[in-house]
Amino acid sequence: MKRILIAAFAAVISASAFAQSMPPREPAPIDTVSVTGTGRVALTPDRFSFNVSVQTIAPTVEEAVNENNTKVAAVIAALKNGGAKGEEIQTSNFSIYPQQDYSQQQQGKLPRLIGYQVSNSITVTKKQIADAGKLLQAAIAAGVNQSSGLSFSVSDPTRGRDEGLRAAFADARAKASLLAQAAGRSLGTAMAITEGGSSAPQPPRPMEGRVMAMSKAADVSQVPVESGSEELSFTVSVVFALR
Secondary structure, three states: OOHHHHHHHHHHHHHHHHHHHOOOOOOOOOOOOOOOOOEEEOOOOOOOEEEEEEEEOOOOOOHHHHHHHHHHHHHHHHHHHHHHHHOHHEEEEEEEEEEOOOOOOHOOOOOOOEEEEEEEEEEEOOOOOOHHHHHHHHHHHHHHOEEEEEEEEEOOOOHHHHHHHHHHHHHHHHHHHHHHHOOOOOOEEEEEEEEEEOOOOOOOOOEEEEEEOOHHHOOOOOOOOOOOOOEEEEEEEEEEEEE
């Protein structure tokens, strides 16, 4: 009888030790579907930026630079008088290039130096869209002879974010629901959400244009400007459970 009890007790201990040594059973994997949704929001731009330049050509570097400096100073003064603040005006480029005559190169002669070209570019960035045409007018009247890159943008990146993210999630959920139905399942809760950020379409590369310098401010009318709208795109990636 004692032998039977000892054997039974040993069997219980062995079973308990075996059970403790077994790894815990992992939960059954949950079927999921992963989708990416996109939401788009159209906003009215509240900031503009344009680039204007003054180019001068003279026989010597000194003459070209001095003439250019005088004209650029007049342009900056005109921009400030037109309502642009100092922090809204930035020198974006300054260059000096030799001007050479290649007409006799086919005769074996070296290019002949005939002068120098100096260019000074100014970029204006301002939030008041209504001032764009007026400031372009002031710059041209003051001596600008090259302009490029008028663009409009939304200054606050959080504008439209809430609406865009909601639209992106709704788009993701609609895609996931469609896929679940196609698979004969129903859609469960969202298990993971990853924000993909926002983006705005890149504006087309501006074509540089030359404008003739005017002798009087009255000769230049205000440039008509329309800002239109800017579309921001938001994306989210969502993992939904399947039932």
